[in-house]
Amino acid sequence: MLTARQRRAVVAVLTAPTLGEAAAAVQVSARTLRRWRSREVFARAVRQAAREMDREAVDALRAATVDAVATLRRALDEDAPAVRVRAAVAIVGAAERARDDDLDARLSALEQRVQEAQAWPA
Numbered sequence: 001m002l003t004a005r006q007r008r009a010v011v012a013v014l015t016a017p018t019l020g021e022a023a024a025a026v027q028v029s030a031r032t033l034r035r036w037r038s039r040e041v042f043a044r045a046v047r048q049a050a051r052e053m054d055r056e057a058v059d060a061l062r063a064a065t066v067d068a069v070a071t072l073r074r075a076l077d078e079d080a081p082a083v084r085v086r087a088a089v090a091i092v093g094a095a096e097r098a099r100d101d102d103l104d105a106r107l108s109a110l111e112q113r114v115q116e117a118q119a120w121p122a
Helices: 005-017 019-025 031-036 039-075 081-119
Strands: none
Touching: 005 019, 005 031, 005 039, 019 031, 031 039, 039 081
């Protein structure tokens, strides 16, 4: 179980540029913060909070993607040829990456099924 100060330290560790600044933000010494980081309960809390921050960042990126695509689509109608070309290149590149990601996922699923079938007793 973490104390209130340790819970604040979890956030500080993930958001402060340095360990010293994280320690100062929660009014403990850097030594104390290093000791807390070496304890499994604190380290687990930091990992969990980092995963949550990552999920929130990915969600924000997904939400911004719709606006970004709309902006690129509008750029396709710009008067300047260079702007249209850059927008087209960005759209085609994103479409290729999405297709590749889909193919990679499908291939991984097939490989997994083959491995499972080979491991099945005859």
